[in-house]
Amino acid sequence: MFRVWSAFGFFTFALCCIVSRLFWWQVIASDDLQRQAQSQYYLQFTLPANRGEILSSDGSPIVINQPAFLVYAEPKKITDVLSFSKKISTVIKREPEEISDQISLPNRVWVPLARKIETPIVEELKKLNLPGLGFEKDTKRFYPEASMAAHTVGFVGSDENGEDRGYFGLEGYYDRELHGKDGKIQQEKDVRGAPILVGDAKRFDPENGRNIILYMDRAIQYNTEKRLQEGIETYGAKEGSVVIMDPKTGGILAMASYPSYDESTYTEFSKDLYKNPIVAGSYEPGSTFKTLVMSAGLEEKRITPTTIMNEDGPVTIGEYAIRTWNDQYHGPITMSKILEYSSNVGMVYIANKLGKDTLLRYIHEFGFGSPTGIDLEEETSPDIREDRLWGDIDIATASFGQGIAATPIQMVRAVAALANDGWLMQPQMVKELVDTYGKRVIIKPKKIRQVVSANTAHVITEMMVSAVDLGEAKWAKPKGYRIAGKTGTAQIPVAGHYDAKKTIASFVGFAPADDPKFVMLVTLREPTSSQWGSETAAPLFFTIARDLFRYWGLPAQ
C-alpha cells in the first residue's frame, strides 16, 4: 500500500511541476515570449514620413529635405573599442574618448553616435569597413538659398524624445502640418528574412508632411536682404529690418532683418538671434505714426486736409514742452503741411481735437496692443497701458509716435489699411498647403475690420504723397512715381529717458499710390551716418522701391 501511495505522490508531484512550468511559460512569460517569437518570424520596420517642404510663391524651394543617416554602433560586434573610436572620431567630428565611453557602457546593444549625417560623410565611414558600425536612414533639412529668410523659416531641432521638431518662424508655427506621420510595416518573414506573401501582413503607409507655399517672392526676398545689408553698411546702423506686404491680401512678399543667422548651423549662433525682430521686437514708431493719427482725425471729421492751425512755437503740457524736430515754426499751416513738415506741435493739435478716448480707440482699431495673428511662431505684442492710465502728456507724445511701442509687423499692417480702402488685413506668410496627393488647401486673405472709410484712405494717401514729394526725403524719391509715405525718427528710450543721440530711423510707404502693389516699412537702429529717417531709411526704401518697380515692370506715371 505504501508503494502505491508513494508512486501516486510522485506522479502527482511531477504533474504539479509540469503544470506550474506550463503556467510560467504560457501566462507569466507569455508577453516576452510572444515578442521574441514575433521578432523571429515578423519583419517590422518604420516607414519614415518626409517632412513637408517650404516653397516660395513661384514654387521655388526655400527649404527641402536631403538624405541623411543616423550613425550607430553595436558594441557587441566591436572588437577594439579604442581603435574604432579613433577611426570614426575624425570623420564625425567627435572626441574619441567621448565615443569610447559611450560604447563601453554596460549592457548596451545599440548606441547612437551621430544624427543627420550627410551622404558623403557616410560613404567615408563605409570605406572604413568597421564591424559594429551601422547606418539608419534619416532626413535633414536643406536650404538651397543658404541662410536667406532664416528668421522667417526658423529651423528644425529635436524635441525631448529626439524626434524632429520645428522651432521659430514657419517651421515652428506649421510643425504639425510639416511633420507628417511615420508609417509601419509588419510582415511574416521566412528564415532568410524574405517576406511571406500569403502570411500575416499589416502595413500603415506613411503620411508625408504637407508642403507650404508662401506669398514670399524669392527674388524680392533675395534682393531685399542684399539691399538691407548694403543699407546697414552705408548708414552704419546696428540693426535693421525691411518688411514688404501686399496691402490687398495681407500676404508678406519679403521679410528681412539684420543681424540674422544661418538656420542650417543654428547651434553656432546666439539664441538671441533666433527670434524674428519684425514680429517679436518692439520699437517706438515715431513720426510714421502720424499718418494713422491724421487719418483718425479725418475720419472723425475733426479736421480736413485744409484745416489751418497756428504753429507758432512749442506746446506746453504740464511741465513738458513739445517742440518740432528742428525747432522751426511756420505759423498758420494746413494739416497737409503738418505731415510735410512732420510737425509734432501740429500732431498735438490733432490729438486734442480727437480727444483721449477717440485717439485710444483708433490706436486699438489699427491693431496696436494685440498680436496681428501672423503665422509665425514667436509673434508678440507690446502692451498698451490701460486707458485710465493715459495722461495728457502721454496722449500728446503718442500722437507723434513716442511713448507707444509697436512691432514692425503691426506698423506695416496699420499703414497697409490706408492703402487698402481702410481695411485692416491679417498678415499672412502662407498662401497654400499642399499634401502628398496634390490636394490644395488655400488660405484665404482675412479682412479684420474697416478702420477708416475708403474716402478717408484716399485723402490720407494724397497727403502722404505730398509728404514724400515735398518733405525732407524728396531728394531721394524716384522720379515719375507717386509714392505715399512718411519718414520717422524716434528717440530710443534708455533707462527711463530718451537718448538724444540714439534713434530708430524708419520710413513707411506704399506705391503706386493710385493702386498700391506693396506697402513697405524700413527701420534702421542707431544709424551713425545720420540719425534722421529722411537721410537713411527713406533712401533705402526708395532704392528697394525702384527695384520693385523694375521687377514688376511698373513704368513711371
Add this chain to the structure above:
Amino acid sequence: MHRIIHGMSLILPVIGVFLMITQLFISNFLVSASKSTLLLDQEIADIREQNEILRQQVGQETSLSRIEENALGLGLVKSNHIFTLTPPNVAYNRSL
C-alpha cells in the same frame, strides 16, 4: 458499393499526390516572388533617395545666388540706367 470504395481508394491518393506537388510548386513560386518583392522594395527606396538627392542638386543649381554668380561669370552686368520709353495704354489711345 464495393466498386465505389475501390475507385475512391485509387483516386484519392492520386489527388493527394497532385495537391502536394501543386503546393510545392506554389510555395516555391511564392518564395522567389517574396525575394523579388524585397528587392523591389529596396529599389523603390533607392530611387526615392536618388530623387531626393537630385531635388537637392536642382535646388542648389537653380538658387538665386548660383544664378547670379553664373550670370556675372558669363559677363552679364547689372544696369543702373533704366529708361522708360512710354507709359502704358498709349497705344490704346491711338485709333487705327
